[in-house]
Amino acid sequence: MNSKLEVKEAEGIYLRSLTYPDEPPPPIYKVEDVMWTLKSNKVPGMDNIQAELIQSGGKALIWVYHTLVNVIWESGKWSKTWTQSLMVPIPKKGDQAISLLTHQSKILLHIILKRIAPKIKNFLAKEQAGFGPKREAIIADIQKKITDAFEVFDHECNKTVDVREIGTIIRSLGCCPSEGELHDMLAEVEEEEPTGYIRLEKFLPMMTKVLMERRYRPIPEDVLLRAFEVLDANKCGHLTKEELVKYMTEEGEPFTQEEMEEMLSAAVDPETNTVRYRDYITMMVVDEN
Structure with a gap:
């Protein structure tokens, strides 16, 4: 078995997943939820279909829209009428107009917005604040989470923690840096003359920047599973202890x-001396919610 080739293939699976993440089509209950959030007493678009008419269609119409949404989602081709809008001039100084979208198209647009909103909020520049929640509010929320996590280990209540606890704090915030990356982070917040303790006032800005930039994100569960399956040449659902040690100490960035x-x-089943990797992945995956 060419282990180097297999490890490279596993790395390739992970990198491709970051570049082309899979977005499953919305389930029917999501379509139903959005349909009931359409605002009533609003002017329709070019198809002249009112939101109230859509909502009165009941379960049968929910099924129809779910089918349409999934066809568009899978094909990437929108219905022509769903891409058109009605331009209405506003009687104010200057050339102004509002664009009236069809209520039907809003069903899919709202679903897409809900998918992308959590993923883009930390990437918006200050100049783009109008396209998402206020940046100040986002930063304040992040800094509160960091401070709360820090204070759990601040046993003396003097806004310092033992340097050995920093890795645990960082991982509790959903970040999974390598040992080398963690060492670099510590070097950034330690005093010029190391004291063995880290002060909150130095840790807070560094960690805020890390979370805002979404660095050191945990690997998704499905990507971990595919990587283990590449290493599992016999497709038996487990690796031997010896195989795992070989991969972890001889390939890529070796474990200490x-x-x-x-x-x-944590990984090896003491009865069989094997790693049942599905169970291990479920145990080790970080919940980002």
């Missing part, structure tokens, strides 16, 4: 002896 022992203690 301490890291390897910690992983084995």
Whole structure:
């Protein structure tokens, strides 16, 4: 078995997943939820279909719109009438107009907006504040989470924590840096003359920037599973302890002896001396919610 080739293939699966993430089509209950949020007493678009008419269609119409939404989602081709809008001049100084979209198209547009909103909010520049929640509110929320996590380990209540706790704090905030990356982060917040403690006033701005830039994100569960399946040449659903040690210490960024022992203690089934990787992935995946 060419382990180097297989590890490279596993890395390729992960990188492709970041570049071309899968977005499953919306389930029927999502379509139904959006249909009931359409505002009533609003002027319709070019198809002249009122929101109230859509909502009065009941379960049968929900099924029809779910089918239409999924066809568009899978094909990437929108219905022509769903891409058209009615331009209405506004009697104010200057050339102004409003664009009236069809209520039908709003069903899919609202679903797309809900999908992308959580993913783009931390990437909006200050000049783009009008396209998402206020940046100040986002930063304040992030800094509160950081401070709350920091204070759990601030046993003396003096806004400092033991440097050995920083890795735990960072991971509790949903970040999974490598040991090398964690070392770089510590170097950024330590005093010029290391004291063994990290102050909140230095940790807070560094960690805020990390979370705003969404760095060191955990690998998604499905990507981890595909990577393990590449290493599982016999497709038997597990790896032997020896195989795991070989991959983790000889390929890519090798694990230290301490890291390897910690992983084995959690991953290896003592009865079979194997790693049932589906169970292990479920246990190790970070919940970002």
